[in-house]
Amino acid sequence: MDIFLDEPLSKYTNTKTGGKADILAFPESVDHIQQLVQYANENQLSITVIGNASNLIVRDGGIRGLTLILTKMNKITVHENVLIAQAGASFIETTKVAQANSLSGIEFAAGIPGSIGGAVFMNAGAYGGSVQDVVVSADVLTPDDQVLHLDKQELDFGYRHCSVQENNQIVLAATFELSHGSRDKIQKEMDHLNELRAAKQPLDLPSCGSVFKRPEGYFAGKLIHDAGLQGFQIGGAQVSKKHAGFIVNVDKATATDYLNVIKHVQATVKEKFGVNLETEVRIIGDNE
Ligand SMILES: Cc1cc2nc3c(=O)[nH]c(=O)nc-3n(C[C@H](O)[C@H](O)[C@H](O)COP(=O)(O)OP(=O)(O)OC[C@H]3O[C@@H](n4cnc5c(N)ncnc54)[C@H](O)[C@@H]3O)c2cc1C
Numbered sequence: 680m681d682i683f684l685d686e687p688l689s690k691y692t693n694t695k696t697g698g699k700a701d702i703l704a705f706p707e708s709v710d711h712i713q714q715l716v717q718y719a720n721e722n723q724l725s726i727t728v729i730g731n732a733s734n735l736i737v738r739d740g741g742i743r744g745l746t747l748i749l750t751k752m753n754k755i756t757v758h759e760n761v762l763i764a765q766a767g768a769s770f771i772e773t774t775k776v777a778q779a780n781s782l783s784g785i786e787f788a789a790g791i792p793g794s795i796g797g798a799v800f801m802n803a804g805a806y807g808g809s810v811q812d813v814v815v816s817a818d819v820l821t822p823d824d825q826v827l828h829l830d831k832q833e834l835d836f837g838y839r840h841c842s843v844q845e846n847n848q849i850v851l852a853a854t855f856e857l858s859h860g861s862r863d864k865i866q867k868e869m870d871h872l873n874e875l876r877a878a879k880q881p882l883d884l885p886s887c888g889s890v891f892k893r894p895e896g897y898f899a900g901k902l903i904h905d906a907g908l909q910g911f912q913i914g915g916a917q918v919s920k921k922h923a924g925f926i927v928n929v930d931k932a933t934a935t936d937y938l939n940v941i942k943h944v945q946a947t948v949k950e951k952f953g954v955n956l957e958t959e960v961r962i963i964g965d966n967e
Contacts, residue, residue: 681705681751688741688964691748692732693792695885696916696934698741698964700727707751709826709851716824716849719745726822727963728849730797731769734887739934740965747849749796757782762855766796770803773855774869783860784813789869790876792888796850800843801959802836806872811836815856819848826851839892839959881919884927890941891924891956899956900924902948913939935967 682704688697702724706712719726725744729735732748749767755776756763762782764773774789787808791798799817802810816830827848835842843850876882891899903909903923911918912929914936919925926940945956 680707680711688729688732688737688746691729692735692737692887693885694736694887694928694932694934694937696739696928696932696937697732697735697737698739698934698967700742700746702745703748704745705748705751709752709820712747712749712820712849712851713824715745715747716820716822720824726849728796730767730794730800731792733792734797734801734803734960736887736934736937736960736962738938738962738964739967742964749794752851760857760859762857763852764795764855765852766794766799766850768795769793770795770798777855777857778862778865778869781859781862781865782857783865784808784857785855786865786868786872790873795853799834799850799853800841801839802841803839806875809836810841810853813855813857814853817843817853818851819843819846820851822847879922881921881925881927884919884929886919886925886927887937887960889924890926890958890960891944892959894954894956897952897954898924902952902954902956903944906944906947906951908944908947911940911943913943916940918944934964938962 685699686703687699689695704715727742727746729748752765752767754765755768757780770788770791770793774785777785787806791803798810819827900923908918909923910920915930915932916926916936917929919927948954948956
């Protein structure tokens, strides 16, 4: 198993920002994760799990204790209409495997650049679909080192929410129940959604996707656009000119640049429209 000390997380985050992890491990099995959790518990180290870091800002001071990246646990298996994906599998790759097996239901995720673990954790969704529509269960590891098989009810999905968030569990794998469909039709739908995405989102620049949750009764992107904030920039972090809900790294941004842009956007939208914008993106790690 690969383990690095003092490893810059900017090498792994989608924004290309973030400080160093004291210890960064790439487990390749549940056994490896359990060994690491035991080591962390014995040495009173905190544990942080990262998926594909596509919905994440790691502060410039980095992460103390043990950080796990699960991308080496990426097996996807299919049996009839049931697909099981390990937590580190890419969500996009999972949609491709579903399509290749003529399985319909996760076309909505064709362009969501996270891992299965991150997708379950966030109840990721797009174009009218979300993880909760297709996941029937997930295997998780509890902080006291027990593997649990949780059904959909126990996962308690909501808008960008899942019970794993409060319970500090590590998602190990997820099971999807899909329906049989036409391979061509599934591919066409995935291509169509990816075209819509490419037309609206700044996919050519590093970002962490939509930074803010949708406030009730509003769209975050429209509020930010109407506040005249598109193009607003601090350091190398800029409110995207293409999609106001995204903040892009245009010139060697730091995590602090990102956080300062977020603060400015929140304050301006509050002042102009009286709406509180809550971050969807997860912000972790220490200040510099
Ligand atoms: C260009 C772009 C477009 C995007 N479009 C969408 C979209 O359409 N819809 C959408 O919902 N999101 C979208 N996102 C955001 C992101 O892709 C999703 O939220 C994704 O599900 C995050 O997965 P991840 O593996 O990258 O998680 P990370 O960013 O690595 O982590 C997110 C959170 O999940 C936790 N986590 C990750 N893996 C595990 C695990 N195995 N066990 C426990 N906790 C874990 C982390 O600790 C963190 O708190 C987009 C992002 C980008 C950059």
